[in-house]
Structure formats: structure tokens, C-alpha cells
Amino acid sequence: MSQASGKLDRMRLEQPISVLKTRYVPGRWDVIAFILVFGLFAYLGATAHALTGSLAHLEAQPVSLDPRYLPGYAAQTALRMLVAMVASLLFTFTYATLAAKSRRAASVLVPLLDILQSVPILGFSITIVFFLSLTPGRVAGAELAAIFLVFTSQAWNMAFSFYHSLRSIPDELDEAARAFQLGPWMRFWRLEVPFAMPALIWNMMMSMSGGWFFVVAAEAISVGHTTVTLPGVGSYIALAIQERSLAAIGWAIAAMFVVILIYDQLLFRPLTASADWFRLEQEAGLMPSRSWALTMMRRSRLLGFGQSLFGSAIQLGFNRGAAPKPTPPRAAASAARGRLVDVAWYSAVAAIVALGAWRIGRLVMEHIPLAEVGHVFGLGFLTLLRVVVLIALASVIWVPIGVHIGMRPRLARTVQPIAQFLAAFPVNLLFPIVVSGIVVLKLNPNIWLSPLMILGTQWYILFNVIVGASSLSADLRYVGENLGVRGWLWWRRIALPAVFPFYVTGAITASGGSWNASIVAEVANWGSKHLTAAGLGEYIADATSAGDFPRTVLGIAVMSLFVVVLNRLVWRPLYERAERKFRVS
């Protein structure tokens, strides 16, 4: 500072940085960016056009297994998922913000989110009829329904993650933001969103995988008598299964792979790479991501222009209106009135809940004998048994492998995207193999259909264990070597405790996903062959396809109950224990 004294005058003579870089010279990255940007426009235009036709027109052009149509289908599916992702983001930003800012709103919104998260995604197909009725005879309604289904598989965990981040903003950053009088809009973009970004991106990636998993169900919609098939990879797969075309399944896998790869390269890679800049501290062991797309965005003036446009749009919000008024202190006098509002609010909530409970009770009781309700709970325990056994099996397999991979950073870098791809792999694609296997070998479907449940979700265990093992500090590893800790002792004292909290996170995700997947996995079709495994998933799947509304509701309610209770009684305590036990200091 002292050496800088007296430079003030010189400073005034210098040009501001913004004026300095005025000459525009297109570079290599600009060419790539140009092609990508206008390719995107062309694609959006063409695909969006296809989404707005009439239903009759759609039925006149049924989905074809000819691979030539597949790129078009893939494009439409990808667009649906993108729209659903944008919707999920908007939902996340509003819902979670509301829940984090208002105590009263939180008392309803947070438990609601907890339940929504546990509702099996296919349960939301009840809403399809509603969407179809919005635009009778047009595709738009069906599209909305499909997008909504994908949305329901993406939004909840994103909102949860954002809510959690908002609640855990470090005190000192919060105070700095308040001391410098950031307005709500500026606070949101300058503090809250960047802080929440790393966790949110991770959840977006998981959501995307979840979305793929259910895109088959979302595009080939059938509820009772209503059947709409939207052109897309999902309906292509459904048709391939119906017609027992192995070749078509192969093409579908290839198409999916390409779309996932494009999403990874153009969306998630750049996001994760830039999220590394948002992290509060450099976390040891986590591999810094690299992304050519991000490099392009940083280097290309063209995209830089777009970026600064977005920045300016946000900035406009900063600058709007007069200078901020200091926030008035919460008046103590209004405490009594606050309590009154509290009473009114909670009574209203209680009334609505009571009404809802009564409606559900009546709906179920009128149509379903009490004995069947008991039976459904029994089916729930069957599925629970599957989930527990499968999670245990997956843990035994993937924890050691994950630890091995995590200790080798280069290997980890290769495996990470593969695991991500596998997590997005719709289980339906394996029906041909599994169903044929079971039929040919005359196996018991009650047992052998079960592995399908965990096929897509086991990767979360692997993924988290890898992260855990790679964040084990080098020092701890050296100490282990130095003391000659080897074999079982090494696993027991060093490796397993180190990855335990990460494992629990992965297992929670895997368990939730498996419940969801049971609806697809307990009922497997391959052409005319129809295999079922007794369980809650099968009950819901049957009820849905029969258009039996009360039974669908019952099945979904019971499954939600199982998931919530399991979370409360097992996973959450385990998670808290892991956190407490392993924090240092």
C-alpha cells in the first residue's frame, strides 16, 4: 500500500479496462461457437415445429423402427428433457427460495417436498389425463404431459439441494452481503446461486439420469383407454420391446449414448468445470474438471457477447429503481400479531390436510376392501426386502471396487463419466436379455426380476465411494503405509471409515431410486411375454395400466409411506452419525 501511495493521479489517466478491448478478431473458438450456436437454433426451430401439430396427424405417422428416423426422435427426446430441466430449474429457484425465506412457507413446503420426492415417478402419470384435456386434439397437451413426467423425475432433489444450500450460507458471507446492502435480486445472483451451484449441478446430473430412466414411460403414455405415443427415443424403445426387435434396441442404445454424450460435453462438463470456481475451498482429491466447451465459451468473443448479454439482463435488475432503503429492523411490537398470523396459518394448513386425508380415505375405502389395503402393505414389505437385499449386495460389490478406483485418480477420471452414463441407462433396454433368460432357464421371476431394480441406481454407490476414497488425504494414506497397516485392518481402520459418509449418501440415493424402479422392474415385457414379480411396484404398474385410479393412489401412498419411514428411521440417523463421527474438530 505504501508503495502505492500517490498513484491516485496516475490511475485517473488510465483507460478503464472495458474500453481497452474493442477490436474484434474472430478466432478458432469463434468458428466452433458459431456453428454450435446456429446449429442449436436450427435444431430448436425444426424440433419445436414437430411438437405443435395435431394428435390425429401424430397418429397418422406412427413411430417407426427404421433407424433413419432415430436421429429425429433423439432430438425430440433431448429437447423434451431440456425443457423439463429448465422447468425444474425455475421450480427450484422459486420453490426452494420461498421455503428458505419464509418460516411459515417452509413448514409446509419442506415436508411436501419430502413426500413428493418419495412418490414414485409413474405415480404422476395420473396427471396425464388432465394435461390431455388442456388442449383437446392437439399434441401440445401430450407433450406437456410427457415433459411434466420427466420434470417430476428431476425437480425434487434439485429443489432440496438448493434449499439446503440456502440454509447453509456461511454467516460471514451473509453478513457481508447485508453490510454492503445487496438487494434481494443481487443477493440471489451474487451470493445464493453461486454458493448453491456445485451441489445443484451435481443434482442436475443425477436428475438427468433419472429423467432418461423414465423417458420411456413418459413418451409412451397409456392410462386406461387413453394411449398417446409421442415420437422419441422412449417410444422407439417401447415399440422395439413390443416387436421384439433386438436390432432396434441396439440402435436405441447408440442414439441414447450420443445424446447423453452431447449433454455431457455441452452442458455438464462446462458446468462442473465452472463450478470448481464456485467452491469455497479447494477440496483435496476431487479432480478438477476440464471442458473444451468451457474453454470455448471463455475464449470465444461471440459467446462472450451472449454471456455478457445475460449478465447485463441480471445487472438490469441490480440497477433498477432507486438506491436501496435500509431494511427496517423487525419490530418487537408486532410479535403478538405475528403469533396471530401463525395461528391462522397453521389452522388453515391443518384444515387442508384434514380435508385431503378424508378425501383419500373415502376414495380408497369406497372402492377397496380393507383386506386389500393390508395386502398392499404386505406387497410393500416384499419390495422392501428386495431393496434391502439388493443394496446390501451392491454395497459388498461396489464399495471395495470404488475404494480401489478412488485411490487411483487417473482411473477415477475415466470411470466417472462411464458410471454416469450407466446410471442414465433405462432398465427397459435390458428386458430382452432378462426376460429371455428367465424364460429359457425357467427361473423364478420373483427372484430374478429383482436385479433390474438396482441396475440403474447401484452406480450412485460406486460414484460416491469413488469420491470419498479420492478425498482421503494423502497424509492419512502415508500414515497407513508408514505404520504398516495392511489387509483387513487397513479396510477396517482407514478405508471404510473414510468412505462411510460418502457411501451413506450414495446408498440413500440408490435406495430411493430402487423403490422408484420397482414399478418398471417388477413387470417386464418382451413382445408378448409378460413376467411379473409380486411386489408393490407390480401392484402400482398394474393399477396404472388398468386405469384404476383408487388402487393407483393406494399403491403410491403406501410406497411413499415406506420410503419416508425408511428415510426417517434408517438413513437419516445413519447419515447424522456418519457426519458426527467423522468430522475432525
Next chain:
Amino acid sequence: MNANALALNLPPLLDARGVCKSFRKPDGDELVVLDNVNLTLRPGEIVGLLGRSGSGKSTLLRLIAGLDDPTSGVVDYQGTPVAGPAHGISMVFQSFALFPWLTVLQNVQLGLEALRLPEAEIRKRSLQAIDLIGLDGFESAYPRELSGGMRQRVGFARALVVHPNILLMDEPFSALDVLTAETLRNDFLDLWGEGQLPIRSVLLVTHNIEEAVQMCDRLLIFSTNPGRVVSEIPIDLPQPRSPLDPRFRALVERVYVEMTARPRGEHRAGAKSERFAGTGIGTSLIHVSSNLLQGLIEAVSEPPYNGKADLPAIAQALQLEADELFPAADALQMLRFAEVEGGDIRLTEAGLAFTRSETDERKHLFARHLLTYVPLAAHIRRVLDERSSHTAPKSRFFDELEDYMAEEAAERTLRTIISWGRYAEAFAYDDQRQIFSLENPA
């Protein structure tokens, strides 16, 4: 400095009168943190706040910054009461509190953007502040790329760029290493002396007594439980001040004496444990490791001190800051191993006996004193003895403590008693199951 004399004639920038702040404890009682605090800040002066950990210095700063409201009393800034964060008061944080996703320039610009100044103006003023504070060349760096000292420079630039009248600093140098802190401190004083800083007065919280004497025109000493200004020490040495100057040393000594003075109405030596609000088991403890206790007791017993040492001297010898030294000295006093008064620490008979003993004997002695003089330890031990299982959950004691103190303080107090109890082998504690017990792990 005659800036002081000049300042006396100007109306105060900030005037806090009768400020009280209390927090509600879980049991519904009030925890009084600040009690009737008066403070004025006049243009042109740097005022220092000194006090034990937990005496409410940060709380007072937050009230002045408008981040919280006083329970009673008023804080007037330029004649109007502070209600919410005010223009013209800005803050430098101990932990820097930089936004890691913003560059240096963006961090500095933040406060101006919030004021909605024209963009050109924002850029001009930010670049000036960056340059002034010695950060030029680092505009586009992210905080994580900077060293601690450079980060705090960003903190300063961000606070200065809004041209505040009052700069609040909460231990701004304590997260930095000694040399870096000194450089930054001197740079700050240079700019202040040359009148280059766009600020009119400074309120500085610190634990470092030398730093306070070095920088401030006036020091306010806080008492603990509840926080109150117990004395005011004017410092009229001319700048730059040399720490070796005898007048400087005398002032440091005086601060130590003030900070170890007993509050009125307390006569009995070693009555420390009854000195706090809520006697007996409700005494809140500050964490001091048994290692530090032993280190201090040994250092005092050895030559050249031979059982009686000047606190500033021992602080320097052990490289301890006041916020570590005072709690350790207090703990020794509570355990009747030492007496602290008038800026000195003197070992008692028991303290001297402790230094002469072997490890096992030390532990016995420590255990005896712990169970005799620290009511909470005695209480825990009694409960464990009485129960047939000889175990008790932590929550049992935690709930009891919460009647007397805030959750955070209860947690800290239990942590302290656990570590002392473990050293003394008076009782054992299983962190995983959160259970106290009598048996020692085999």
C-alpha cells in the same frame, strides 16, 4: 496526536447510549451479553475495543453495523438512529468474507453496485481503491489464488471503496501470520496518517494488546458477563510508535493490569469461579487444553520468573495472544494453581507442587483440584458415582447447562470439562455414543 484535541470539538460520528443486548436462552431466560454500553466515535480517531473472548465485542460491532438490533438503548449515526445497515458504515471481517466466485475487482465493486452508481463511476472508484491498497495487477484474480494477506487487502479495498465515514474492523489481522499482519497494519497506518483513506474514523476489535496500543488513539476495555465498558485508556503517543519505547511498554502493562482487574465487590483471592453470572455449575468455561495449562504453569515456575511473572512478558515468551493467555490464566486461577492480579500471574503452593511432581502425581493433584474447585466437574462425578450403571448421557448435563447459558457456550463448556476430566482421569467420555462414564477405556 492533536487530531484528538481537534476531534473533541466536532460532533460525534457515532454515539451509542445505554446499549443493551440479550439473547433468549432455550429455557426462555435472557442471556445478557451487552449491558448499558456507551461509546462515542469522533471524526479522526481510531478507537480500540479490548476484552475477553465472549465479552460481546463482535455483538456490539454488529449492532453498530445495523446487522442486529439492540434490545434497548440507541446507536446514533450522524444524529439518526441506526436501523438496518447504513450507508457510510462498512466492515472488514476477520475471516475476510470474500465471495470466492467473484474476482478481486468484482468483489470490490459489489458495494458500489448495491448503491446503484453509474457503471463508469463504479469501475473508476474500484480501480482506485485496488490501486491504493496495493492490489494492482490482481484485478482479475480469484480470492483463492491469493495469500491471506492479499485476501485481507481485498477486504479492505471492498470496505473502503464505498467511502465510508466509519470503518468497523473485527480482528482484521488475527487470521494472518505475524509478519503479514504487521506489514498490513503498517500500510494501513501509513495511509491513515497521510490522510489517503476515504474514511473518518475507525472502530477496531482486537485481542492483540500490542496491536491495540500501536494503532489506536483510545482504548475501551470490556468486562465479561455482561459486557460493559469498564475503563477507557487514551493513548497519546505520536505515530509512528515503537514497541520498544518505554512509554509504549508502560501502556501495554497498563492494559494488562486493567484487563486482570477484579470487578468491584470481589475480595477473596481465587474467587474466580463465583465471579460469573450464575454461580456453581453454571459457570461457562472457555476451552483451554490441558497441554497449554501445563505449559503455562511450567513456564511461570521456571527462571527467570520463579513462580511469579508479568503477563505481557510471559505472553511474549510463550508467543501467546491475549485471547489464549487470559483464558489459560483464568483456568489456573479457577483451579487454585495460580492467582492473577494487577497484570501478574503468581503460582500458589499447589501450583508449585504441581510443577515438582511426576506425571501420575500431577494427574492426581489436577483431579483433586478439578473436583474441588470446578462445580461442574464435581457435579458430573457425583452423578456418575450415584448411578448404578456409572454412566450418564451428555444430554443430561447439556440440558442443565442450557438453563444458564447459550447453546454454543454450553457445548464449549462441556467440551472443556471433558478434556480436563480426561486428563485428570476423573471420568471418561465416549464421543460416539455421547456418554460419560467412570471406567477408563481398557
